[in-house]
Amino acid sequence: MKGLVTFIFIIISGVAFAQAPDRVSAQINISTEAVQSIELITVNSMTVGNAQPGQELITINPITDLNAGFMIAVGTPQAEFRLDYFTERRLTQIGGPGFLIFRYFLSGSVLEEQSTSELFNTDNRNLRFNEEGRFYIWVGGEVNLSNALPGDYEGDFTIEIDYI
């Protein structure tokens, strides 16, 4: 009779403590790369100066001309970035109806030396900050004055820099 009691308890225990359900798990990594915000510092504005009588084209070479604008981009050292800008901008006559189309030429270098800079085109705008997190940009361009009305003109220039 003692054996019967033991048998019943085994059965009941089996129901009350059924096997734990299967549990499966997986792991996902989360990642991100934090970089320094980019600053763009204008050191010198571009100076076009006065056109001479009969002069139809003014050109400022960003690699050689001292009148080129000079900017410094500051960001995360060695980080890659992309530079974009409109190659043509409209300059409007101050107090008059005239306008001019200005074509921008930009060059850049990791060295703070204008003559080492390379002209940007559509193929080489993926760039990299130097070890100090700096990249140097010179701004030049050309404007055709053949149909221009006498007067002063103004316009702006937009350059965008984003990390890649």
Add this chain to the structure above:
Amino acid sequence: MNKLLANILIISFFCCAQVVGQEIDFGSYSSSYSVTLSDLSPSSDLDFGTVIQNEGVNTLTINDAKILSIEGVRYLDVIVDVTADSYLLKDGNPTCSSDPSCRIAFTIQSAYANKGQNNIGQAIIMNVIGQTASAQFPVKYRGNAPPGPPPTPVYVGYNPALFNETAYVYVYGSINVGNVDVGSYEGDITITVSYD
């Protein structure tokens, strides 16, 4: 002696009736059935890419989610817990967990789709408490229909593919980038799945 035995039996049955209750818990037998959890793109992280110091909130939506599949018996409910680290730590360094300059807060979000298709249009958002998103759902959606039949017992020649279905889990979320040091940040999300 016979009277003593009768008393023991009565006490025993009362005891066990309270444990089992009124619920028919098919999950009690689910150890006989397998469930698998697979990352559909195991080589990739939940990657927020490049973020800028002080950028603020940067969100990966369900469109950018990591997707995992759950394959199991379609009649059965699964319990899914998606638990994430509260912070991504610079280079994974644990000492950064208490240093705001080298940690980025992370908020978990998750959803599931159990209509047999990997379709975010059918996804249902999971409840989130703390850093854990949880849900319980049948592997195969049954709508307003009553629960299906008990699982087919495992038998000789049992082919689980005949009774299995696949559900999908979407894992995503957002980070809040403050004034942190530049560098690589990382954290973990653990997904666990079990039958009810």
